[in-house]
Amino acid sequence: MTVGIVAGMGPAAGVDFARLFVRASEQWLRAHGQPVRDQAFPEHWIAQVPVADRTQALRDPAAPQPLEGLVSALERLVAVGARAAAMSCNTAHAWHAALQERVPGVELLHIARETAAELQRRGIRRAALLATQGTYGMGLYDEAFATHGVECVLPSAEAKEWLMEGIYDGVKAGDMALARRRFAKVGQAVRAQHGDVPLVMACTEIPLALPDAPEAAGWTMVDPSEILAAALVSRAYGGR
Amino acid sequence: MTVGIVAGMGPAAGVDFARLFVRASEQWLRAHGQPVRDQAFPEHWIAQVPVADRTQALRDPAAPQPLEGLVSALERLVAVGARAAAMSCNTAHAWHAALQERVPGVELLHIARETAAELQRRGIRRAALLATQGTYGMGLYDEAFATHGVECVLPSAEAKEWLMEGIYDGVKAGDMALARRRFAKVGQAVRAQHGDVPLVMACTEIPLALPDAPEAAGWTMVDPSEILAAALVSRAYGGR
Numbered sequence: 001m002t003v004g005i006v007a008g009m010g011p012a013a014g015v016d017f018a019r020l021f022v023r024a025s026e027q028w029l030r031a032h033g034q035p036v037r038d039q040a041f042p043e044h045w046i047a048q049v050p051v052a053d054r055t056q057a058l059r060d061p062a063a064p065q066p067l068e069g070l071v072s073a074l075e076r077l078v079a080v081g082a083r084a085a086a087m088s089c090n091t092a093h094a095w096h097a098a099l100q101e102r103v104p105g106v107e108l109l110h111i112a113r114e115t116a117a118e119l120q121r122r123g124i125r126r127a128a129l130l131a132t133q134g135t136y137g138m139g140l141y142d143e144a145f146a147t148h149g150v151e152c153v154l155p156s157a158e159a160k161e162w163l164m165e166g167i168y169d170g171v172k173a174g175d176m177a178l179a180r181r182r183f184a185k186v187g188q189a190v191r192a193q194h195g196d197v198p199l200v201m202a203c204t205e206i207p208l209a210l211p212d213a214p215e216a217a218g219w220t221m222v223d224p225s226e227i228l229a230a231a232l233v234s235r236a237y238g239g240r
Numbered sequence: 241m242t243v244g245i246v247a248g249m250g251p252a253a254g255v256d257f258a259r260l261f262v263r264a265s266e267q268w269l270r271a272h273g274q275p276v277r278d279q280a281f282p283e284h285w286i287a288q289v290p291v292a293d294r295t296q297a298l299r300d301p302a303a304p305q306p307l308e309g310l311v312s313a314l315e316r317l318v319a320v321g322a323r324a325a326a327m328s329c330n331t332a333h334a335w336h337a338a339l340q341e342r343v344p345g346v347e348l349l350h351i352a353r354e355t356a357a358e359l360q361r362r363g364i365r366r367a368a369l370l371a372t373q374g375t376y377g378m379g380l381y382d383e384a385f386a387t388h389g390v391e392c393v394l395p396s397a398e399a400k401e402w403l404m405e406g407i408y409d410g411v412k413a414g415d416m417a418l419a420r421r422r423f424a425k426v427g428q429a430v431r432a433q434h435g436d437v438p439l440v441m442a443c444t445e446i447p448l449a450l451p452d453a454p455e456a457a458g459w460t461m462v463d464p465s466e467i468l469a470a471a472l473v474s475r476a477y478g479g480r
Contacts (some may be wrong), residue, residue: 046286
């Protein structure tokens with residue numbers, strides 16, 4: 001069936017999510033012994049829409065809010081035929097329930113629930129969460145991690161600021177070198193305190209830079225977008 | 241204004257076109273002194289739809305034809321708000337005129353016309369065309385090159401077969417190593433015969449592999465998708 005991707009948050013991360021979706025589709029086809037050819041991929045639509053900044057909206061109720069933009073994008077994805085959808089932005093999941101209620105005709109996957117379930121399947125019992133202040137503030141991953149028996153380790157307050165710098169002044173502003181330095185510094189600090197713990201890159205901008213940092217060679221990194229993309233592929237091919 | 245991308249031909253090339261669009265948007269923002277942030281990007285929708293094989297359809301009128309799939313995708317892009325659109329597949333341009341006629345409410349850019357105009361702007365008077373048999377057969381670039389005073393150099397019949405192998409058995413089947421070898425072989429043959437001529441990679445699968453071939457270091461390569469993406473960005477920001 002047709003699936004949709006609510007993206008543009010930021011646009012580079014949206015493209016990367018589409019790449020992960022295409023790669024996960026290829027993997028699904030190979031795993032099911034089917035030839036990889038253009039027509040074998042599930043139809044998928046990527047809506048790269050300008051959505052108000054999610055972290056700012058959570059901090060300040062008077063700031064522009066993203067819900068109407070998300071509703072408009074998801075409604076149009078349903079109109080073109082999508083029956084399942086995913087959002088390629090962790091922080092946007094603050095509006096997951098409101099969005100699903102406003103647009104009921106589509107299954108809207110949840111990035112933290114899919115990730116926690118996958119960590120449990122992989123036997124991971126403890127993981128560090130790298131995210132935006134917005135994601136930390138709303139406890140996006142807390143309930144899902146608890147449900148699946150995964151202990152959540154957090155960076156220090158200072159390291160959380162480095163993450164924000166890497167995301168906003170780095171990836172979103174096109175300065176990948178800065179992003180790599182900031183994210184690597186966070187990983188080093190977390191590992192100095194908690195040892196060789198898997199790093200859950202719970203903001204879609206982080207996997208665009210951290211894995212390329214030389215310091216990160218050999219670290220265990222988990223990409224929730226990759227897990228979400230695979231879950232969406234599974235819906236597209238009719239599985240659960 | 242909102243713009244659309246008719247893609248899925250193949251899906252990996254569609255994602256790459258979206259990446260080029262995002263990069264060209266960033267470049268546009270920087271060139272116009274505007275800050276690069278999520279909300280500054282033009283709204284763009286990528287329709288990754290299963291479309292019948294274009295080269296096969298051109299070879300055999302009894303084979304599944306792509307026009308209806310293209311019309312359906314473009315109509316839905318118009319329905320979500322797109323007022324200009326591009327197709328991330330060279331061969332699909334065989335149906336450019338028919339598609340534009342069927343869906344008149346949108347400006348459908350033409351990859352060969354945008355590329356030829358850009359070659360002329362760059363002062364390039366002679367270029368080699370690397371493409372599918374479908375693109376060669378319909379002479380997609382001939383008229384546009386002639387209009388803009390660019391002489392077109394073609395690979396040998398044997399080299400054209402290597403291109404098809406690199407596209408279908410290589411990129412479309414996920415074997416990038418094979419694709420690099422085949423495309424590099426074509427480049428070497430063309431350059432052996434015609435000298436240091438710019439290589440126009442006029443099939444969206446070729447830029448996914450050729451630039452990574454070690455043999456291609458130092459070669460001049462032109463990516464029509466990159467030129468088309470920049471043209472679409474210019475429409476999105478209201479220019480021509």
